[in-house]
Amino acid sequence: MKIKASLIVVTTLGCLLLAGSMVWANTETTATETSTEVVSETNAVAVETIDQSSIVPKTEADKTKGVEVWSDIYKVLSHPRCVNCHVPDDRPRWSGKHYGKTQVHGMNVQATATRMGKPGEQMCTTCHAKTNSDVPHGPPGAEVWALAPVEMIWWDKSSKELCAIVKDPSKTGGRDISSFAEHISHDALVAWGWNPGLGREPAPFSAEKTVAMLEQWLALGLPCPE
Known part of the structure; x- marks a missing residue:
């Protein structure tokens, strides 16, 4: 236990030092270009007006079952592995059973308009690599x-x-819901929610099960709780 604790401290201090004193080999412009490129990939789907208002439950039984299915979908989408990064500001959250009380991300992380951190200062990639840390509660990672x-x-x-x-x-x-389900089934960062690294509770169910629930919910008419 002492060894693991030491590793956690070393990892955390390493990230703090790196965030505070990192010197990029490239200029701030290069960092900005990288940020923009990745954000563009994140928002690659063009915003369209897709009318789903005509999709309604055919029967009361469908509505009841549909709301039941949605309740399980909500358990996934509202889980800390998802909502910690679906925030209204530029401050990711730390929440979930292993954090105790909810708090904003430490180390003064601010995602800014890039959604990745201040270019040249505290990019998410300062501590977050492409894979999870091997240390319990160490920095999690994904391709983007x-x-x-x-x-x-x-x-x-x-x-x-x-x-x-x-x-x-x-x-x-x-x-639309079909495309949303497709996004969940293929996006690497979404998939991380079910493989969040040592010491973190994964999102419930699985990507495959969540996709199946979305498809079932669509077939039942997309009812929402009242």
Whole structure:
């Protein structure tokens, strides 16, 4: 236990020192270009107006079952592995069973408009690599590490509120429910939620199960809780 604790301290101090004194080999312009490039990939889906208002439950039984299915989808989308990065500001959250009380990300992390951190100062990649740290509670990692786009605000939303958001393509990057499910099934950063590294609780179910639930919810008419 002492060895693990030491590793955690060393890892954390290493990130703090790196964030405070890092010297980029390239200029700030290069960092900005990199940030813009990755954010562009995150928002690659063009925002379109996709009318889903005509999709309604055919029967009361479908509505009841649909709301039940949505409740399980909500357990996934409202889990800390998801909502910690779907925030209304540029401050990622630290929340979940292993954190105790909810707090903003340490080390004065500010994602800014890039959703990745201040160019040349505290980019997310200062501590977040492409894979998870081997140290319990060490910095998690994925191929691209960034906050969700600003229109995808899920933090602190009720089941009813988040249901309406997911059904609104202007708040899901132009995706209808089928495209949203496809996004969940293929996006590497989304997949991280079920493989968050040592010491973290993964999101419930699985990517495959979540996709299946979204498809079932669509077939039942996309009802939301009242």
